[in-house]
Amino acid sequence: MKTKANEVSQSQRILKAAIKCIAKKGYANASLRDIADEAGVVLSQLNYYYNNKQGLFVEVVKRLSQQYLSEIENILQQGETKREKTAALTEYFQKILKDNPELFKLLFDLSSMALWSDPLRELIDNFFQEVAMLIEKYILQSKWQEDKRLKKYSRAVSRIMLGAMIGTSIQVVLAVDKEELMDSLNAIQVIFAK
Amino acid sequence: MKTKANEVSQSQRILKAAIKCIAKKGYANASLRDIADEAGVVLSQLNYYYNNKQGLFVEVVKRLSQQYLSEIENILQQGETKREKTAALTEYFQKILKDNPELFKLLFDLSSMALWSDPLRELIDNFFQEVAMLIEKYILQSKWQEDKRLKKYSRAVSRIMLGAMIGTSIQVVLAVDKEELMDSLNAIQVIFAK
DNA sequence: GTATGATTCATACAAACGTCCGAATTAAAA
DNA sequence: TTTTAATTCGGACGTTTGTATGAATCATAC
Numbered sequence: 001m002k003t004k005a006n007e008v009s010q011s012q013r014i015l016k017a018a019i020k021c022i023a024k025k026g027y028a029n030a031s032l033r034d035i036a037d038e039a040g041v042v043l044s045q046l047n048y049y050y051n052n053k054q055g056l057f058v059e060v061v062k063r064l065s066q067q068y069l070s071e072i073e074n075i076l077q078q079g080e081t082k083r084e085k086t087a088a089l090t091e092y093f094q095k096i097l098k099d100n101p102e103l104f105k106l107l108f109d110l111s112s113m114a115l116w117s118d119p120l121r122e123l124i125d126n127f128f129q130e131v132a133m134l135i136e137k138y139i140l141q142s143k144w145q146e147d148k149r150l151k152k153y154s155r156a157v158s159r160i161m162l163g164a165m166i167g168t169s170i171q172v173v174l175a176v177d178k179e180e181l182m183d184s185l186n187a188i189q190v191i192f193a194k
Numbered sequence: 195m196k197t198k199a200n201e202v203s204q205s206q207r208i209l210k211a212a213i214k215c216i217a218k219k220g221y222a223n224a225s226l227r228d229i230a231d232e233a234g235v236v237l238s239q240l241n242y243y244y245n246n247k248q249g250l251f252v253e254v255v256k257r258l259s260q261q262y263l264s265e266i267e268n269i270l271q272q273g274e275t276k277r278e279k280t281a282a283l284t285e286y287f288q289k290i291l292k293d294n295p296e297l298f299k300l301l302f303d304l305s306s307m308a309l310w311s312d313p314l315r316e317l318i319d320n321f322f323q324e325v326a327m328l329i330e331k332y333i334l335q336s337k338w339q340e341d342k343r344l345k346k347y348s349r350a351v352s353r354i355m356l357g358a359m360i361g362t363s364i365q366v367v368l369a370v371d372k373e374e375l376m377d378s379l380n381a382i383q384v385i386f387a388k
Numbered sequence: 389g390t391a392t393g394a395t396t397c398a399t400a401c402a403a404a405c406g407t408c409c410g411a412a413t414t415a416a417a418a
Numbered sequence: 419t420t421t422t423a424a425t426t427c428g429g430a431c432g433t434t435t436g437t438a439t440g441a442a443t444c445a446t447a448c
Contacts, residue, residue, distance in 0.1 A: 010395085026310045028222035032436065042397050044438085053436065105309050112306035114368055115299050116220045125368045132365075156378035160362050160385060164354050167361025171326075171353060174308055174319045184350035191354060191385065204425085226406065236427055238408080247406065 011049045014039045018060050023102040027057070027113045058119055061110055065127040068107075072131055076138035083193055085139050090185050093165050097172050097182055104169055132158040161192055205243040208233045212254050217296040221251065221307045248311065255304055255314055259321040262301075266325055270332040277387055279333050284379050287359050291366050291376055298363055326352040355386055 008016075017039035021030040032053060036043045050056035078088040096103050114120040136158040165188065172181045202210075211233035215224040226247060230237045244250035272282040290297050308314040330352040359382065366375045 026306070028307075029310060031434075033434085043436095044398080045396070047437065048395075109306050109309060111364065111368065112220070112303050113222075115303060116223060121368055122370065125365075125370055128365050128368065153381060156381040157385065159365055159375065159378045160358050160381055163361030163363075163365060164358035165361065166364065167357030167359065168354050169357075170305065170360065171319075171322050171357060174305065174315055174322065176316065176319055181353065184353045187347060187350040187354055190347075191351065225404075227404085237406095238428080239426070241407065242425075 010041065010045065014041060014046060014049060014056070015059060015063060017041075018056055019064065019106070022060065022109065023106040026105075026109050032056075054117065054119070057113070057117075058123065061114075061120055061123045061127075064106070064110070065123060069127065069130055069134075073134055076134055082139050083189070086189050086192055089135070089139075090165065090188050093169055094182055094185055097169055097178070097185075101173055104173055107166075108170060108173065128162065132162050135161055157192075161188075164188055164191075204235065204239065208235060208240060208243060208250070209253060209257060211235075212250055213258065213300070216254065216303065217300040220299075220303050226250075248313070251307070251311075252313055252317070255308075255317045255321075258300070258304070259317060263321065263324055263328075267328055270328055276333050277383070280383050280386055283329070283333075284359070284382050287363055288376055288379055291363055291372070291379075295367055298367055301360075302364055302367065322356065326356050329355055351386075355382075358382055358385075 014035065018030070018035045021034045021038050024030075025034070032046050033043055035056075036046055039045075046053075046056060050059060072089075072092070075088050075092045076085055079085045110120070111124050114124040132155070136154055139161070140154045140158055165185070168181075168185055168188070172178055172185075175181045208229065212224070212229045215228045215232050218224075219228070226240050227237055229250075230240055233239075240247075240250060244253060266283075266286070269282050269286045270279055273279045287298075304314070305318050308318040326349070330348055333355070334348045334352055359379070362375075362379055362382070366372055366379075369375045
């Protein structure tokens, strides 16, 4: 009956359904029943595979973290100059905001959920830390690396650059008139170019 | 029995309690019963004054918006040069992050709640818009204002500056090691100084 | 085929939730 | 004082929530 080969494992279907539900209604309004229905699975399966709600959400964050991390690293490998890499990154954000705003809502929503749950906070903190390190590695690496004081500055700049992208994107997804605001992201390239 | 003069009106006590509860546990975990207890009021009073939960939360956002808006305008009036005004603003964020991180959590949490509620989204969108306009007015105003193309650029920069502050602050409140990250905000002054 | 372990299913349960209502109390008006 | 309106209170309601349990079904190994 069950064709094990071409059938995605049940636990993965649940994970995907959870992501979809959270992206659609937010973590606060995504119930386990919603997720079970979306996955085409009976409620008790969620407990079977993930113990409880927090267990499921932790796996959601883990999966999304590694997915975006590798995606961002791919983006940052594009382009030769730092200027080109910065452009690639901002275009990546713009593309998401335009084509899959739910994905950004998801990041935003999960981050705010992490405010109230220590295990999740640790995961998201780590995620931001690693993204910032990627920016530092691909865009800001230079003679700075030598000087200890400038090294610290470079770390700060990577955090701010990431912060600018995230903070501006938040304004975009919340804006009624998104089109105009989306273009604002372009100015990041000007500001952070040296 | 009721000394009307020195007694804060019941509706305001409820509003304050709501803010306190949301700042403490997040909007998703702050129940009307929590808020009523915090206010020292019986549950049905919340419905009496605010009809329903959304009505209460709308008032919370309205109140906080105007409060922060005037606070930020005060901050931006400090200092002579644009450089000094930028410094004052970043110091304001740092001070909040250090002394009242719950306040920033509150902004963050309510913003993410606004993702899923149109009336709230409109309010928060408006709030960000007005803050950005203040930044533009006090920090970026210059010969730019003349040129139409640069005027648009100036608007974009104000959004990004605000975004950088918010986005970096988010990373701070989520970070386990906040101290080091808080200093990062200082780099904003360097980046956005011309 | 039978036995064993893993998975799927249906259902139950207690707790918490937002909302609503009628009576009691207070304040204001007549 | 009597009347009227505004406020406060306690309690109930129907849902929805996350979690737990035991039986049924499946796959695998003996």
